[in-house]
Amino acid sequence: MTHEITGTAGSRPRRAGPAEFVRRFRQWEASGILIALIVLVVALSLAAPNFLSQYNLSVVARQASFVGLVALGQTLVLLMGGIDLSVGAAAGLSAIVGSLLLTALGIHPYLALPLTMLFGLALGCINGFFVAKLRLNPFIVTLASWEVFAGLTLVITKGAPIRPLGEDFRVFGQGSLFGVPVPVLIFLSAGLILAYVLARTRFGRNIYAVGGNREAASLVGIRVWRIEFLVFGLAGMFAALAGMLYASRMDAGQPSVGEGWLMGAITAAILGGTSLRGGQGSIVGTILGALLMAVLANGIVLLNVSGYWERVIIGLVVLIAILVDLWRRR
Amino acid sequence: MGRFRAVAAAVGMGWCLALSAGTAVAFDQGDLIQPIDKKLTFVFVPKVVHPWYDVVKAGADHAVAELKSGGIEVEVIWDSPPQADVSDHNRRIETNIGRHPDGLAVSCLDPASNVQLLGEAKAAGIRLITFDTFCAEEFDFVGHKGDFQDGYDLAEFLAEQIGDEGKVGILAGSLTARNHAERVRGFKEAIAKHPGIEIVFEQPDDDDLEKAVTLTENALQANPDLKGIFGANASNPIGAARAIANAGKAGEVVIVGMDDLPETLQFIQDGVIAGVKAQRQWEIGYWVVRYLVAQNQNHTVPHEHATGSQILTKELIAQ
Structure with missing residues (x-):
């Protein structure tokens, strides 16, 4: 299975001829999405005068980061051949629990954020337990936990948001460093770390191995259940991180946060070349996928596309990306 | 003559100065208004x-x-x-x-x-x-802004329609929408003043018409003697009306709700919905x-x- 990850990181063509470069580029699972992203960015720069403004670019990047973080966790699950439908709800529940840590318990933001991520990890591990230990279908398990998490959010909040979350907490969602919003920095750092883990560590290679062929992985001595348990836990943790960053951005723990993130996260991963069957895909692809979705949504607003048409257009773009993917594999 | 001219000139200049000074301090508030010179x-x-x-x-x-x-x-x-x-x-x-x-x-x-x-x-x-x-x-x-009042008024209207007694239900809309929640709060506060009326179910329909239909059907199954339904948004009175009309109970169960969508108006004319609070x-x-x-x-x-x-x-x- 390891040959499939050669394109994700650290691959260098031995002979750097242009033909070799094109061949490598076509092999790379994220080549389609990169082309689509470049085309879209160029088109929008020409069509929408505000698109390239510094404010707009930082808004787009920040918007990509929230769904993007959820998508990173989802990518790991997909690579392993699973799926996690509960990520959006886990983000919402974690954001509410985190907001309570900040307000009701008065815990310092720098402690509340990692604590909330641990809470998200625990939520994910619940999924992991059912999938890995009891060998239940992840689709069904996470469909159930999606309802439970979303329901608990309403039980705790009665639908009312928790705010304000305090001056000190705002830096995570509203702050910026050298003009780059903090959520974007966190998203990209998380992506870099994950890309490294996938390409260079045994844990990462084992994820691909489990996704490629579960039985074979088990036969060669990989402890499959540990991988599955941990990966679902990580998906919950990334969802919690995204939920908290969004709460910080809005200065409110909002019960309905994350409702729309599930489809976005799956779409970003698939656009980036991650296979629903597992074993194939990359973190770089997912990052590009999240960016493409955010740029597309931004363009739709800037170009005044009617709300009635919007979902049609998003669906068509996904289709086009899949067609480009088809070209790549032929 | 020369002196007269000089005096006249002096007076004239004085007037001019006075006038110009006058306009300098005068404050025409109309000048604050800026013309619109672009689209x-x-x-x-x-x-x-x-x-x-x-x-x-x-x-x-x-x-x-x-x-x-x-x-x-x-x-x-x-x-x-x-x-x-x-x-x-x-x-x-x-x-x-x-x-x-x-x-x-x-x-x-x-x-x-x-x-x-x-x-x-x-x-x-x-x-x-x-x-x-x-x-x-x-x-x-x-x-x-009067979401609470709308719920309250509709409760009074419903109470009058059902003769101040019987079982009623609430389609509560979306749990995260504040205006829906306020209407429900107003409705319940008014109903509390009518001891003959009992609220037997309260369910969120998430502003989803199909869900409102299902919830109403279930409510009818659980309470065949249901007298009234209050819908906290624009879509659920329609959902309730479809379910009630389907069950052949039009007019028996009094439906009140929000807003004047075309289908709502049709149901009001057909006597399925008793009344709605309509915003302008x-x-x-x-x-x-x-x-x-x-x-x-x-x-x-x-x-x-x-x-x-x-x-x-x-x-x-x-x-």
Whole structure:
């Protein structure tokens, strides 16, 4: 299975001829999405005068980061051949629990954020337990936990948001460093770390191995259940991180946060070349996928596309990306 | 003669000086008003794509046509989320701040998180009006704020219709929508004053018509003697009406709810829905456009314009 990850990181063509470069580029699972992203960015720069403004670019990047973080966790699950439908709800529940840590318990933001991520990890591990230990279908398990998490959010909040979350907490969602919003920095750092883990560590290679062929992985001595348990836990943790960053951005723990993130996260991963069957895909692809979705949504607003048409257009773009993917594999 | 001329000249100059000095200190408040010398672009961000906003849009379009005949060109852009999704809604507000239109009108989907972004819009110097759903005191508002009162009035109306006794149910709308929650609160507070009336079910329909149908069917199964249903939004009285009409109980179960969508009006005429509190949302669209233009001219505008609501019944429609 390891040959499939050669394109994700650290691959260098031995002979750097242009033909070799094109061949490598076509092999790379994220080549389609990169082309689509470049085309879209160029088109929008020409069509929408505000698109390239510094404010707009930082808004787009920040918007990509929230769904993007959820998508990173989802990518790991997909690579392993699973799926996690509960990520959006886990983000919402974690954001509410985190907001309570900040307000009701008065815990310092720098402690509340990692604590909330641990809470998200625990939520994910619940999924992991059912999938890995009891060998239940992840689709069904996470469909159930999606309802439970979303329901608990309403039980705790009665639908009312928790705010304000305090001056000190705002830096995570509203702050910026050298003009780059903090959520974007966190998203990209998380992506870099994950890309490294996938390409260079045994844990990462084992994820691909489990996704490629579960039985074979088990036969060669990989402890499959540990991988599955941990990966679902990580998906919950990334969802919690995204939920908290969004709460910080809005200065409110909002019960309905994350409702729309599930489809976005799956779409970003698939656009980036991650296979629903597992074993194939990359973190770089997912990052590009999240960016493409955010740029597309931004363009739709800037170009005044009617709300009635919007979902049609998003669906068509996904289709086009899949067609480009088809070209790549032929 | 020479002396007279000199005196006259001196007097004349004195007058001129006095006059010019006079205009220098005079303060004509009319000068504060700035002429509109370009086409204005306003962006409306509603909560979701919904026929209710089509009536708001009709009012806005009417104002645009009126202004055009007065020589002021306005373009109104509707940036509507396809689903009532808080992150999507906030993303649109954020993106429109970057676009910097001449006016921004926002219907708050989630006041708690919208407040943050609307504050940023104002800080960026964008002329802003909130409409439809009240958000926070710090922003100008055009719309109907009396959600609690609407629920209360509909409870009184329903009590009268069912002879002050029997079982009633509540379709509570979306649990995260403050206006729905307020209407339910008002309804329950009024019903509490009628000891003969019992609330036997209260379920959220998430502003989803199909779900309202199912919930009503279930409620009828559980309570065959149900006398009345209160719907906390625009779609659930229709859902309730479809279920009741289907069960052949039109008129037996009294339905009250919100807003005058075409299907609702039809059901009122057919006697399936007894009455709805209807907002005058056409007015909302009209005045938001008017006020945004006025703000661009540096006029003052009301901080809050209550557009009100009334109970629509079969008799009232017949008039």
